[in-house]
Amino acid sequence: MKLKINNVNKIFNNDNKHHHVLKDISMDIEKGQFVSILGPSGCGKTTLLTIVAGFQSCDSGEIIVNSKMVSKPGPDRAFVFQNYALFPWMNVGDNIRYPMKQQKIPKGQREKRLNELLEMAQLTGKDKLYPHQISGGMKQRCAVVRALACSPEVLLMDEPLGAIDFQMRQNLQEELENLWLKDKTTVLMVTHDVDEAVYLSDRVIVMGTDKGKILEDMYIDIDRPRNRDSKSYLEYKMKLTDVLKKCNNK
Numbered sequence: 013m014k015l016k017i018n019n020v021n022k023i024f025n026n027d028n029k030h031h032h033v034l035k036d037i038s039m040d041i042e043k044g045q046f047v048s049i050l051g052p053s054g055c056g057k058t059t060l061l062t063i064v065a066g067f068q069s070c071d072s073g074e075i076i077v078n079s080k081m082v083s084k085p086g087p088d089r090a091f092v093f094q095n096y097a098l099f100p101w102m103n104v105g106d107n108i109r110y111p112m113k114q115q116k117i118p119k120g121q122r123e124k125r126l127n128e129l130l131e132m133a134q135l136t137g138k139d140k141l142y143p144h145q146i147s148g149g150m151k152q153r154c155a156v157v158r159a160l161a162c163s164p165e166v167l168l169m170d171e172p173l174g175a176i177d178f179q180m181r182q183n184l185q186e187e188l189e190n191l192w193l194k195d196k197t198t199v200l201m202v203t204h205d206v207d208e209a210v211y212l213s214d215r216v217i218v219m220g221t222d223k224g225k226i227l228e229d230m231y232i233d234i235d236r237p238r239n240r241d242s243k244s245y246l247e248y249k250m251k252l253t254d255v256l257k258k259c260n261n262k
């Protein structure tokens with residue numbers, strides 16, 4: 013088992029009121045699995061992801077990566093934010109080098125990995141460009157390969173394509189899938205987009221607003237690359253949309 017989320021509880025205290033956002037949330041994610049979390053706004057998706065990342069702690073429960081309990085950020089988990097969070101003062105190459113320098117990876121090895129990653133992201137020859145000089149899609153690919161630079165055990169992504177318009181988004185989903193197929197890193201991704209979840213995921217988990225309760229845990233059993241018009245693809249989308257509609261109506 014690669015990633016284990018065990019009975020996680022999170023309570024926020026706002027204006028002297030307890031807000032129990034996550035109650036006894038558990039899930040086991042297998043090595044190499046691509047898992048998406050869907051759910052209505054405010055149900056606790058980002059909170060759960062940031063607890064797994066170690067950016068904040070839970071009130072009780074545990075996060076286990078490769079049989080080791082984790083409670084703070086570490087190189088075993090990488091995070092991709094919606095706004096990419098590239099360093100604007102560093103060019104593409106230096107952005108991707110940054111985590112490798114932090115991990116003190118020797119220069120020769122670092123440059124070899126950089127070239128691999130640039131190729132993987134179709135950014136070869138773009139390493140001297142700065143974030144403001146590249147498109148949203150290129151920024152997103154740069155952010156994903158930067159996260160993969162030190163070969164994390166788990167890649168955490170919070171709406172990584174949230175800022176991208178619809179048409180570009182489908183292309184990027186295909187690119188994201190290709191990147192993942194090359195590395196097969198375990199992925200936990202938050203998204204609002206049912207189509208994106210069905211296209212990319214081995215498994216989709218739907219959280220509800222009642223303390224993040226897991227309402228659905230669905231395996232997407234369709235060969236890749238997936239045909240968005242196929243009957244089974246549309247059936248999965250319909251089933252997930254129904255679950256989401258029910259929790260929005262509560």
Ligand SMILES: Nc1ncnc2c1ncn2[C@@H]1O[C@H](COP(=O)(O)OP(=O)(O)OP(=O)(O)O)[C@@H](O)[C@H]1O
Pocket residue numbers: 024025026033051052053054055056057058059060
């Ligand atoms: N640091 C915080 N302090 C207090 N309350 C918080 C904090 N972070 C999140 N919350 C509350 O916890 C709940 C869950 O927030 P979270 O961002 O995890 O939801 P989400 O499912 O990711 O929402 P969205 O889909 O809109 O991004 C919300 O009610 C939010 O207001």
